[in-house]
Amino acid sequence: QAEPLIFERQTYDKTGVDFEAPKGKPSRLGALERSDDLGLPGLSEPEAMRHYVRLSRKNYAIDIGLYPLGSCTMKHNPRLNEKLARLPGFSDIHPLQPQSTVQGAFELIGDLAHWLMTLTNMPTVAMSPKAGAHGELCGMMAIRAALDARGESHRRRVLVPESAHGTNPATAVQCGFHVDEIPANAIGRVDMEAFKAKLGDDVAAIMLTNPNTCGLFESDIREIADLMHEAGGYFYCDGANFNAISGRVRPGDLGVDAMHFNLHKTYSTPHGGGGPGSGPTVLSEALAKFAPLPFVIKDGDSWRMVEDEADAKAQGADPFGRMVAFHGQMGMFTRAMSYMLSHGADGLKMASEDAVLNANYVLARLKNVMTPSFDGLCMHEALFDDRFLKDTGVTTLDFAKAMIDEGYHPMTMYFPLVVHGAMLIEPTESESKASVDRFCDTLEALAGAAKAGETERFTAAPRFAPAKRLDETRAARQPVLRWTPPSTDAQAAE
Amino acid sequence: QAEPLIFERQTYDKTGVDFEAPKGKPSRLGALERSDDLGLPGLSEPEAMRHYVRLSRKNYAIDIGLYPLGSCTMKHNPRLNEKLARLPGFSDIHPLQPQSTVQGAFELIGDLAHWLMTLTNMPTVAMSPKAGAHGELCGMMAIRAALDARGESHRRRVLVPESAHGTNPATAVQCGFHVDEIPANAIGRVDMEAFKAKLGDDVAAIMLTNPNTCGLFESDIREIADLMHEAGGYFYCDGANFNAISGRVRPGDLGVDAMHFNLHKTYSTPHGGGGPGSGPTVLSEALAKFAPLPFVIKDGDSWRMVEDEADAKAQGADPFGRMVAFHGQMGMFTRAMSYMLSHGADGLKMASEDAVLNANYVLARLKNVMTPSFDGLCMHEALFDDRFLKDTGVTTLDFAKAMIDEGYHPMTMYFPLVVHGAMLIEPTESESKASVDRFCDTLEALAGAAKAGETERFTAAPRFAPAKRLDETRAARQPVLRWTPPSTDAQAAE
Amino acid sequence: MRYLPLTDADRAEMLDTIGVDFVDALFEDVPKKVRLDGPVDLPLHKSEMEVERLLTKMSRKNIAASEAPFFVGAGAYKHHIPASVDHLIQRSEYLTSYTPYQPEISQGTLQTLFEFQTQVALLTGMEVANASMYDGSTACGEAVLMAYRITKRSKAILSGNLHPHYAAATHTLAKYMDIEIRDDAAKPGGLDDIAADIPDDVACVVVQNPDVFGQVHDLEPIAKAAHEKGALLIAVFTEAVSLGLMKTPGAMGADIVVGEGQSIGVGLQFGGPHVGLFACRGDRNFIRNLPGRLAGETVDADGRRGFVLTLSTREQHIRRDKATSNICTNSGLMTLAWTIHMSLLGDTGLRTMAQLSHEKACDLADRLSALSGVELVTGGFFNEFTLRLPKNAADVVEALADKGVLGGVPASRLYPGKGYDDLLIVAATETNSESDLDAFEAALKEVL
Amino acid sequence: MRYLPLTDADRAEMLDTIGVDFVDALFEDVPKKVRLDGPVDLPLHKSEMEVERLLTKMSRKNIAASEAPFFVGAGAYKHHIPASVDHLIQRSEYLTSYTPYQPEISQGTLQTLFEFQTQVALLTGMEVANASMYDGSTACGEAVLMAYRITKRSKAILSGNLHPHYAAATHTLAKYMDIEIRDDAAKPGGLDDIAADIPDDVACVVVQNPDVFGQVHDLEPIAKAAHEKGALLIAVFTEAVSLGLMKTPGAMGADIVVGEGQSIGVGLQFGGPHVGLFACRGDRNFIRNLPGRLAGETVDADGRRGFVLTLSTREQHIRRDKATSNICTNSGLMTLAWTIHMSLLGDTGLRTMAQLSHEKACDLADRLSALSGVELVTGGFFNEFTLRLPKNAADVVEALADKGVLGGVPASRLYPGKGYDDLLIVAATETNSESDLDAFEAALKEVL
CATH class of the missing domain: 3.90.1150.10 (Aspartate Aminotransferase, domain 1)
Structure with a gap:
């Protein structure tokens, strides 16, 4: 059943919220008061409840099934975290209320920072970035600030492997750098010769994801760090895949200068259909003083927040600026703290081991029916390419859409770009063996069907989803980005 | 996708709950300590979450669509009520903690009692019954106690209309009465002549649902009450359908001696797949003193609970006993209070009017395509019978199952028993006109299809539900009431 | 009025379709003199914020157990209770569904009930269990009535160390059924010597374990003594968690086991809602005499396993005055909470x-x-x-x-x-x- | 470990299938000397009850706004915020789904985003809106970058009464893009005389309304002045509720409108997560230069209406170093809360x-x-x-x-x-x- 848009219900005079009656005093806004209506429909509560519940049922979710999106770390989201994040003492406090009235919030931020620094063996963490990409900005801006402070503003070249997430080059550019791609070698890692060849006086940094987006640990990472440091540049590590090594390997030991957490994904904030995220960023000794405002410090027995430059300078810091109005994603901090306390040092280590174990098990089970892109073991995700679909008439996209009909969300497709028709599978530590087995059975059967010539089953997929395959080209060519009343543009666009 | 039972997962050593480590002291239970395992499987939290989320998706719910079950009052369940019922001050208090520490709880019970007495114009309400049927017991036991106190224990005959809910006769019997059925007349009400003929010295009471289960108001109700009182009996009113008249008609004005509320359905506790309910029961002056223990009274500025007979007698009461360990369904009281405060006297009146309006609108829209059992208007539910399906090969059951394929829950079927192939539709006040219109369009189309001979569409229904039609006969003939390991009985029963 | 979707325009249009002029005309069967003209004498409607404020204030006059x-x-x-339990029971599909009378669109509720029944049976060491009662005390009363139906004897013995509220609720339920109840004297801390004094004509002996004073008992001698006299042993518990460490009542010879399930998944709730557990032997005669709902396994038209409410000929909505009990709505959502918590525990x-x-x-x-x-x-x-x-x-x-x-x-x-x-x-x-x-x-x- | 489903037996079996003896062998690509042998120096795992106790204690050191x-x-x-909002956003299907890159199984999220975009456009009086930014301050910074891309001018003027944190976040975002920013002096309570002093080479003028001191402004003269110089007017708000009573920025001539949506549906959250609203004119050039995600309407293979993420060639995951912004994860669940609350309000x-x-x-x-x-x-x-x-x-x-x-x-x-x-x-x-x-x-x- 199609669910109409809220704008198509003729409920423009209704409201689902009762208020005490206004006193009806005339406003003091004068000519700035609005006289016309906005055209926002209102729904009674029963109508709203049903609309959004019905719509929700058209979504897939980790609570419904395995969500093998490579590089996305779709893991279980404990409901304890949701409960604690909603404690009024955390959720219903204002970022600018007197600091004496939010000591518990500061304490939580301080504790979380301690965990993050300990897990990475890094001396500083900037807590305010709002998401992973925002954390990248934070790290690269700290690098830029450090270069400027050294008087080496001319260093503008940033080395980025071709397998990197798109955010890396986009971030580099937003910090005024330009991107120089480094190729991968035959075993899916940075080509060391190419890397060495690119070092030079104008190099600012390398941005490296580790484990990388092929699901592999950059085994030369320590050498890369050392060479980059010798060349006068910095080492930015993209922490998107930190789930593979959290509690088991500390980036500080690898020579990293800056790394953002995707705090939400590694430490289990639900992805919420696209956020919110949180991107605390650890910084090395060389970059620490440039960390952005504001930050929390312990001052004797109490905590306080350093909010302005003068105060920061008095603390020996030299912030590159402020990234956001307030001081970060408290809601995600609470969830991460709850997750971390629940796991402890032992549980975090076990979680990353299980994540790696599950991925390798998928790889082992499917290596003979699908085509792994690289030999050997993987870290937290297993990369396949489309060679096993050769001459079947089935593309990676078709194969992925056919998974929907089997009750699964597809894996990450066509990424990383370094292999053809990539399929990147990350089961995470949240899946039981039985669940991973069922998943592998399904993929095995699908691969068999593709090879057996059941092409239609793939090209017509999905057949059992809330929608058939959607016309994305049309959406982009004739963009309809909002509802408009039928008499006008929208109808014309139809 | 079939969802296995938790017992079929081989997770007998797992647990999804962490505890601090016990100190490991030997127990002091001696020979009473258990040595063997119980065979209870444990699921990690991610597995449990997915199991129960997946199962849930096989249910229909009021949040998903109109739920037209006649006599069940499936209305919107405000989430405010859920939130408030979970306030620790209500949900996390013990029924036997010191009365000085639960004054707010007593106050809420006292306030709710005041609302219920005012809405019914009755002098007393017993709050402890746990559901509607339990409230029936309460009312009928009060009647029994009153008769005994009058020395008229010989009065054991209870008049019950044939259209009554099955709980009425079952209740009467549990109170030691026997049931004498009174027939309905041609317009769906109590046949007054038959009723009068049944009055006599051995009559204890009449149990009457009003509005009755045909969705009609018993127009002679005042006369019935008077005649029954003259004959020395009492008038028990089944309040299951109070939603039709709440805030608009007061049972006390009709001569009622006892009436239970289905507090949960009239005042919006979610039905929860079958409870919990709550059945506070109002009692007339004649029955008031027999109300069961315990009860809350206001004592000066504070509240207290009368828990034992000696105390009750000191208050001038003569309770017939205690119905339940503690003192009623606090969780439902909180929800009902939240609902009532939200509606207020004006909103409750409007709600019953809208419920009646929606039902009459359904009746008006469908009276020419289906066959209403009685002429004229109805109250909160519209009753049809199966005459419109004559010669189509489609039964009421088939028709109902076909509604499932159209995305609706069926109406109440084959009840009341006074008409053939009954279909009882109660839309409630929670449905918008657009929703009721879509529902009527669907039934209209289905009735058309049945008449047009599309029999298969009905007899094979449901086709698009999580299960096809289930074999209820087999379930009853070869009862399998629990899972057992495959090696033993269950397999044999398969 | 945030909960009422009809607008005045809707109302007018609908009245028009019905063919009456005013809403009041729909109430014409109500005798004029009892129709209220205006609202009853209670406050008018309040905003969500006001209601929240009022009830929150009231709740703060209580001391919560966690405080x-x-x-x-x-x-x-x-x-x-793990946070996931309360999260799951608030799923719309569980929270806002009716009793699963339409099994094709109620498999969620039905399968969880089947799991619940199995867990209760395993926990108590009995063969079958029903889909719940209101609470432990009413389950206790219903067990006595069931013993009376099974044995056709009309006497019952209640141990003096049975929770007095359970005894009282049992008295109330049995009162008008002409069942004679012998209440033994309480013995705080003492062992019940009930086994020594069971007459020949008794339907059942009701013993709580651990008893209301906390004392634990070996039920085996009592079961033996009762069985010798043709009586049933009804074992009662108020603390379900005790069964995590203790011998099951089934292993000690109980015929019917009833108890309060509130400790698992439900919480204190100031006494309600709780969840009554009810388990018994699997004899045909026991099953036929069970009160309350039962979920059972069957197959659908395609032969796939499915679940239904079954054996409803015992129940009031089919059996009317011959029903085993008048219970109808039970503790649905609390059984779900219980079964989820128990599934997590294992x-x-x-x-x-x-x-x-x-x-x-x-x-x-x-x-x-x-x-x-x-x-x-x-x-x-x-x-x-x-x-x-x-x-x-x-x-x-x-x-x-x-x-x-x-x-x-x-x-x-x-x-x-x-x-x-x-x-x-x-x-x-x-x-x-x-x-x-x-x-x-x-x-x-x-x-x- | 309650969140980890693998048992030791599972692990052994899986290692066997993989063909290694110990888990540590899976980490062989990690240089030996940086592999930790034991756990890091942090406390061991805690039960749910302990975690709840710890964090609840911490939370009580804060004074909540409602107290x-x-x-x-x-x-x-x-x-x-109505209770139904928080209930709905906790539906598993919304809470635990990823960014809707697979539209066939994400129509729930996509349609709500489409509704959100429409509501934001209507509220601000603009033609289009994106699917959210992190918050108002980063939306403000992104708006300045967008104006720079559209006008190809590298100067921006910030009103002195713009929230200083918004100004600071904008400076940070623009800092390394070689955009020159003029910060006007604040005038508490005064009307901004920004209109009088807009040079020819300016990309945009950024004005907050109501401003940080609460003062309301007529934006029309400023829009007019800016447009005369070929500059864009970026209107900023921090209190979305003000638009319930005031003329829309669109009606007053703004080209881009950005603001904080936290007032609707989201709550205080100690500053995050909030939700950045971003709306603008519907010119092709504006749409092409929008940062962030966009949901758009299309049809499926059966010709039925459906929704997808669209125009992603602006975005980092396709466009890489040529993207309009590096933003990726935005405020997904907060847009849902916002759109539900706004749908209830109307x-x-x-x-x-x-x-x-x-x-x-x-x-x-x-x-x-x-x-x-x-x-x-x-x-x-x-x-x-x-x-x-x-x-x-x-x-x-x-x-x-x-x-x-x-x-x-x-x-x-x-x-x-x-x-x-x-x-x-x-x-x-x-x-x-x-x-x-x-x-x-x-x-x-x-x-x-």
């Missing part, structure tokens, strides 16, 4: 939870009974015990409350006028921290 | 909520400015105003907090060292009761 060192038991126990978790509760209670009993003038009355116990105090226990409880400790239930509240004024029933669970125990010990020392 | 008369604003506002509810907030603020301003030595600095305002106090405002705020009143933001906290030590920014909303107002008035009187 104080808490040792109150005697039929309801404070255990920790054997392993349940045993640990029971072990911790037992250890805390042992510790506490040792510490409190070491105080001057305090005597431990209970011999063997699980997580609850009874103390004899040198002062009136009800006064002591109030004095403890003033010091912020909720220290148990005075026996006199359950047995008024029976001379138990110096007895205090104290419970401990895994939720009690060491500092809770310290606080209790210190406070009790002060008030004695 | 005190509360008048703090300056960029985040306490409004009442025009009618939003206007009432705005009206009440305005009335409470007017009342409060009258009452406080009547106190001796207190002066109302703001002229026209919506629900926030600035007072000049006879004492240091930061000290006054602490003194008020000691009396249990959270009385606003001292301007010096936003503009340190700018000589605003006597200014206090005060906000009121529909959540403030009469007794809140009484309490504030009384407390302020006492501390002055």
Whole structure:
């Protein structure tokens, strides 16, 4: 059943919220008061409840099934975290209320920072970035600030492997750098010769994801760090895949200068259909003083927040600026703290081991029916390419859409770009063996069907989803980005 | 996708709950300590979450669509009520903690009692019954106690209309009465002549649902009450359908001696797949003193609970006993209070009017395509019978199952028993006109299809539900009431 | 009015379709003189914010169990419930669905009920269980009625150490069914000698274990004695967690087992909603006489496994005045909470939870009974015990409350006028921290 | 370990399938010397109960807005959010789904985003809106970058009454893009005379309305002046509820409108997560230069309407170093909360909520400015105003907090060292009761 848009219900005079009656005093806004209506429909509560519940049922979710999106770390989201994040003492406090009235919030931020620094063996963490990409900005801006402070503003070249997430080059550019791609070698890692060849006086940094987006640990990472440091540049590590090594390997030991957490994904904030995220960023000794405002410090027995430059300078810091109005994603901090306390040092280590174990098990089970892109073991995700679909008439996209009909969300497709028709599978530590087995059975059967010539089953997929395959080209060519009343543009666009 | 039972997962050593480590002291239970395992499987939290989320998706719910079950009052369940019922001050208090520490709880019970007495114009309400049927017991036991106190224990005959809910006769019997059925007349009400003929010295009471289960108001109700009182009996009113008249008609004005509320359905506790309910029961002056223990009274500025007979007698009461360990369904009281405060006297009146309006609108829209059992208007539910399906090969059951394929829950079927192939539709006040219109369009189309001979569409229904039609006969003939390991009985029963 | 979707325009249009002019015309069957013209004498509607404010204020006049060192038991126990339980039971599909009479679109509820019944049967060591009763006390009363139907005998014996509220609820249910009940005298801390005195014409013997004073019992001799006289043993428990550590009543020979399930998944709730557990032997005669709903396994038209409510010819909506009980709505959503919590626990978790509760209670009993003038009355116990105090226990409880400790239930509240004024029933669970125990010990020392 | 489903037996079996002996072998690509042997130096795992206890204790060291008369604003506002909003966003299908890259199984999220975009466009009076930014401040910075891309001019003017944190976040985003920013001086309570001084080479003028001091402005003359110089007007708001009563920025000529949506559906959250709203003109050039995600309408293979993420060639995951922004994860779940709350409100509810907030603020301003030595600095305002106090405002705020009143933001906290030590920014909303107002008035009187 199609669910109409809220704008198509003729409920423009209704409201689902009762208020005490206004006193009806005339406003003091004068000519700035609005006289016309906005055209926002209102729904009674029963109508709203049903609309959004019905719509929700058209979504897939980790609570419904395995969500093998490579590089996305779709893991279980404990409901304890949701409960604690909603404690009024955390959720219903204002970022600018007197600091004496939010000591518990500061304490939580301080504790979380301690965990993050300990897990990475890094001396500083900037807590305010709002998401992973925002954390990248934070790290690269700290690098830029450090270069400027050294008087080496001319260093503008940033080395980025071709397998990197798109955010890396986009971030580099937003910090005024330009991107120089480094190729991968035959075993899916940075080509060391190419890397060495690119070092030079104008190099600012390398941005490296580790484990990388092929699901592999950059085994030369320590050498890369050392060479980059010798060349006068910095080492930015993209922490998107930190789930593979959290509690088991500390980036500080690898020579990293800056790394953002995707705090939400590694430490289990639900992805919420696209956020919110949180991107605390650890910084090395060389970059620490440039960390952005504001930050929390312990001052004797109490905590306080350093909010302005003068105060920061008095603390020996030299912030590159402020990234956001307030001081970060408290809601995600609470969830991460709850997750971390629940796991402890032992549980975090076990979680990353299980994540790696599950991925390798998928790889082992499917290596003979699908085509792994690289030999050997993987870290937290297993990369396949489309060679096993050769001459079947089935593309990676078709194969992925056919998974929907089997009750699964597809894996990450066509990424990383370094292999053809990539399929990147990350089961995470949240899946039981039985669940991973069922998943592998399904993929095995699908691969068999593709090879057996059941092409239609793939090209017509999905057949059992809330929608058939959607016309994305049309959406982009004739963009309809909002509802408009039928008499006008929208109808014309139809 | 079939969802296995938790017992079929081989997770007998797992647990999804962490505890601090016990100190490991030997127990002091001696020979009473258990040595063997119980065979209870444990699921990690991610597995449990997915199991129960997946199962849930096989249910229909009021949040998903109109739920037209006649006599069940499936209305919107405000989430405010859920939130408030979970306030620790209500949900996390013990029924036997010191009365000085639960004054707010007593106050809420006292306030709710005041609302219920005012809405019914009755002098007393017993709050402890746990559901509607339990409230029936309460009312009928009060009647029994009153008769005994009058020395008229010989009065054991209870008049019950044939259209009554099955709980009425079952209740009467549990109170030691026997049931004498009174027939309905041609317009769906109590046949007054038959009723009068049944009055006599051995009559204890009449149990009457009003509005009755045909969705009609018993127009002679005042006369019935008077005649029954003259004959020395009492008038028990089944309040299951109070939603039709709440805030608009007061049972006390009709001569009622006892009436239970289905507090949960009239005042919006979610039905929860079958409870919990709550059945506070109002009692007339004649029955008031027999109300069961315990009860809350206001004592000066504070509240207290009368828990034992000696105390009750000191208050001038003569309770017939205690119905339940503690003192009623606090969780439902909180929800009902939240609902009532939200509606207020004006909103409750409007709600019953809208419920009646929606039902009459359904009746008006469908009276020419289906066959209403009685002429004229109805109250909160519209009753049809199966005459419109004559010669189509489609039964009421088939028709109902076909509604499932159209995305609706069926109406109440084959009840009341006074008409053939009954279909009882109660839309409630929670449905918008657009929703009721879509529902009527669907039934209209289905009735058309049945008449047009599309029999298969009905007899094979449901086709698009999580299960096809289930074999209820087999379930009853070869009862399998629990899972057992495959090696033993269950397999044999398969 | 946020909950009412009809607009005035809708109403007018609908009245028009119906063919009447005013809403009042729809109420024409109501005698004019009892139709209210205006609203009843109650306040008008309030905004969500106002309602929230009012009820929140009221709730703060109560002391929640989580806000104080808490040792109150005697039929309801404070255990920790994982956050996922409450999250799951609030899924719209569970929360806002009706009793699963339409099985094709109720498989979620039905399968969870089937799982629940199996878990209850396993926990109690019995063969079958129903889909729940209102609570433990009404389950107890219904068990007596069931024994009466099965044995066709109209006498019942209630142990004096059965929770007095359970006894009272049972009396009420049996009262007008002409069942004669023998109430034995309570013996705080004593072993029940009920086995020694079971007449020939008795339908059932009802024994609680652990009993209301916390004492644990070996039911086997009682079962044996009852069976010898052709009577059934009804075993009752109020603390489901005790079964994590103790022999099952089934293993000790009970015929019917009833109890309160509130400890698992449900919470204190000021007494309701709770969830009554009801299990029994699997004989045909027992199943036919069970009260309440049953979920059963079957197949659908495609031959795939599915679940339905079954054997409803026992029930009031089919059987009317011949029904086994008038129960209809039971504790649906609480069974779901129970089954989810139990699925999370499993054997392993349940045993640990029971072990911790037992250890805390042992510790506490040792510490409190070491105080001057305090005597431990209970011999063997699980997580609850009874103390004899040198002062009136009800006064002591109030004095403890003033010091912020909720220290148990005075026996006199359950047995008024029976001379138990110096007895205090104290419970401990895994939720009690060491500092809770310290606080209790210190406070009790002060008030004695 | 409650969150980890693998058992030791599973692990052994899986390692066997993989063909290695120990888990450690899976980490062989990690240089041996950086592989940790044991756990890091942090505490071991804790039970749910322990975690809950710890964090609850921490949370109680904070004073929640609902626990005190509360008048703090300056960029985040306490409004009442219906319980149904939080219930709905916790539906597993919304809460635990990924970004809707697979539209066939993400129509729920996609349709709500489409509804969100439409609501934001209607609320701001603009033609299109994106699917959200992190918050208002980063949306502001991104708007300046967008103006730079559209106009190809590298200068921007920020009004001095723009929230200083917004200005700072904008500086940070623009800093390394070689955009030159002119910061005008703040004028508490004054009308911005920005229109009079817009050079020819400016990409955009950024004006907040109501401004950080609460003052409302007619944007029309500024829009006109900017457009005359070929510059864009970027209108900023921090209080979305103000648009319930005020002319839309679109109607006053803004080209891009950005703001903080936190007032609707989201709550205070100690500053995050919030939700950045971003709307603009519908010109092709504007749409092409929008940062962030966009949901768009299309059809599926059966020709039925459906929704997808679209125009992603602007975005980092396709466009890489040529992307309009590096933003990826945005405020997904908060847009859902926002759109649900807004759907419940509708025009009618939003206007009432705005009206009440305005009335409470007017009342409060009258009452406080009547106190001796207190002066109302703001002229026209919506629900926030600035007072000049006879004492240091930061000290006054602490003194008020000691009396249990959270009385606003001292301007010096936003503009340190700018000589605003006597200014206090005060906000009121529909959540403030009469007794809140009484309490504030009384407390302020006492501390002055």
